[in-house]
Amino acid sequence: MSETRRGERVNATREQILAAAERLFAERGVYAVSNRQVSEAAGQGNNAAVGYHFGTKADLVRAIVRKHSEPVELLRRRMLAEAGDSTEIRDWVGCLVRPLTGHLAELGSPTWYARFGAQVMTDPGLRQIMAEEALTSPTLQRIVEGLRQCLPDLPAEVRAERADMAAQLMAHMCAQRERALAEGRPTPRATWHDAATGLIDAIVALWSAPVTRDAGTGGNSDEQGGTRS
Numbered sequence: 001m002s003e004t005r006r007g008e009r010v011n012a013t014r015e016q017i018l019a020a021a022e023r024l025f026a027e028r029g030v031y032a033v034s035n036r037q038v039s040e041a042a043g044q045g046n047n048a049a050v051g052y053h054f055g056t057k058a059d060l061v062r063a064i065v066r067k068h069s070e071p072v073e074l075l076r077r078r079m080l081a082e083a084g085d086s087t088e089i090r091d092w093v094g095c096l097v098r099p100l101t102g103h104l105a106e107l108g109s110p111t112w113y114a115r116f117g118a119q120v121m122t123d124p125g126l127r128q129i130m131a132e133e134a135l136t137s138p139t140l141q142r143i144v145e146g147l148r149q150c151l152p153d154l155p156a157e158v159r160a161e162r163a164d165m166a167a168q169l170m171a172h173m174c175a176q177r178e179r180a181l182a183e184g185r186p187t188p189r190a191t192w193h194d195a196a197t198g199l200i201d202a203i204v205a206l207w208s209a210p211v212t213r214d215a216g217t218g219g220n221s222d223e224q225g226g227t228r229s
Helices: 003-028 035-041 049-054 057-083 089-106 113-121 124-135 138-150 156-183 192-208
Strands: none
Touching: 003 035, 003 049, 003 057, 003 113, 035 049, 049 057, 057 089, 057 113, 057 124, 057 138, 089 113, 089 138, 089 156, 089 192, 113 124, 113 156, 124 138, 156 192
């Protein structure tokens, strides 16, 4: 067998394993699925195929994340080019939300990536993998900076808290919609584009919400948009 054909077979096998793992992890949870089950679902007679091609389960999760990161990154670049130096929170939140929902729409139906992402987000160790991948994304860093410039007075701890809330909202609402579509159940919004609009509305409201001082310090006032008097 030529090196070219061998390389093609290896790549095809890797893609089959990634697709099977993503589906099983999405439906059952990452740690409820063994490498053997992934190998069998991928049509591999060798139960050690997952370990041979990817290494540990964490390595396999990272490979699935990276498989989807590139197309999402491309969509973000396009949106960031349109946003320019906007001072509108909604524009930056749109750059965060629409690339993911747009990617899910482009994948067709059924998809598993949103549910896979939600499963990963619930595990501290695996969630760190997604966090590490995000830190290497120049587009995500630009979105973070854009939001910071829109809300310069938001306290650092509140900023971190709301970023986590926004991430959880995106992950689980997309997973919920994806699950409903897979099961043939009705969804509140007709399309991924419309679902993104609802998410953006909610996340903009989250970022713009007033910040309440700790009542234990004697303060009890609300401060719109994180602006302290």
